[in-house]
Amino acid sequence: MNAAKSPSESFVIMNELVLPNDTNTLNNLMGGRLLHLMDIAAAISAQKHSNRIVVTASVDNVSFKQPIKLGDVLTIEAKVSRAFTTSMEVRLDVWAQNIPSGTKVKSNEAYYTFVALDSEGKVMPVPALEPVTDIEKSLWEGALRRRQLRLILAGKMHPDEATELKALFFP
Secondary structure, three states: OOOOEOHHHHOEEEEEEOOHHHEOOOOEEOHHHHHHHHHHHHHHHHHHHHOOEEEEEEEEEEEEOOOOEOOOEEEEEEEEEEEOOOEEEEEEEEEEEEOOOOEEEEEEEEEEEEEEEOOOOOEOOOOOEOOOOHHHHHHHHHHHHHHHHHHHHOOOOOHHHOHHHHHHHOO
């Protein structure tokens, strides 16, 4: 097993100019196009952490807060927030910047989960993650609760087994 890694080792910044072919009839970036770009950035982050081929296991908690307009520069920041045995949770923050006006707003945030695979498509263990900053530690601590919720919603965990999640409601 590889040594534990810092979240900064998986940090990815991806920029994209929003062009007419990327937009809907309101001249806003189409949601599906954004999800596609976010998936690419998150996959790169997970690959950097695991040094493996990765596949998307889940996408959850995608929040659309502000539209991204035609001509805006889209910036996607992705970083592994926690590594489990074979999976990694990646936190994404999306910014829209209008360069002529000088405005920059946070548009979206999300969590994607990836599984590492070997060359034959078999699931592989991933290195542990050692959070450093207070924000990284907070994201790391919350990742287990988010994972338990994902597993419950996917029918892979019974709610009674979600001890970390239950602790929020029944201390």
